[in-house]
Amino acid sequence: MTYKRRLNILHDTKRKFLSISIVKSFQLSDFLEFKAIPISIIILVIGFSYSGILTFIPLYAKQIHLVEAASFYFLVYAVTVFISRPAFGRLLDVKGANFVVYPSLFIYAIGMLLFSQANHGITLLLAGVIIGLGYGNFISSAQAISIKGLPPHRLGLATSTFFMFVDLGFGVGPYVLGSLVPFTGYRGLYLIMAVMILATIPLYYFLYGRKASPE
Numbered sequence: 001m002t003y004k005r006r007l008n009i010l011h012d013t014k015r016k017f018l019s020i021s022i023v024k025s026f027q028l029s030d031f032l033e034f035k036a037i038p039i040s041i042i043i044l045v046i047g048f049s050y051s052g053i054l055t056f057i058p059l060y061a062k063q064i065h066l067v068e069a070a071s072f073y074f075l076v077y078a079v080t081v082f083i084s085r086p087a088f089g090r091l092l093d094v095k096g097a098n099f100v101v102y103p104s105l106f107i108y109a110i111g112m113l114l115f116s117q118a119n120h121g122i123t124l125l126l127a128g129v130i131i132g133l134g135y136g137n138f139i140s141s142a143q144a145i146s147i148k149g150l151p152p153h154r155l156g157l158a159t160s161t162f163f164m165f166v167d168l169g170f171g172v173g174p175y176v177l178g179s180l181v182p183f184t185g186y187r188g189l190y191l192i193m194a195v196m197i198l199a200t201i202p203l204y205y206f207l208y209g210r211k212a213s214p215e
Helices: 003-025 034-063 073-095 097-116 121-147 152-207
Strands: none
Touching (some): 034 097, 073 097, 073 121, 097 121
């Protein structure tokens, strides 16, 4: 066998070895943090439900003749979150995840129910306050849960996994919920979302809550 032929065989063998090494080194854990997935599933459902407000509030407000009040909804929501989040964060640190998450989900469901039945501007804005207390504080608590107990080099991956599920809920929600509006109307749609939010409470328990330990 000539020297050139041996060199070609050596190069071919090296390429095959490198290809096998690359395939073997590819792991899903390099792109997802599996420990963050249980709480991320919850936030996917919660984000899905909230996408109905983000997307359809202008149309809903026009239908119920509360366009002016609706223009202040996100301001009221943001102020509520700004004021309440430090207190909820402190409770999360001191009392543990379950102490904050269960009430937040229940409060969010109440806010969505009130939102679905709003007939006056004050009712719509009150729903914004309640949703801010519930949804606004749940999403920050869930993000803290997603990175809890992880080594520093996995924190970025856990955060990206969490927001991947958030974006999936926000992305799929308007398409699916929009297809339901002709059958349910906006009030019916938000009422269904209130029920869905309540359903996430037992889902949270089975995916994370029963294993969460008090601080």
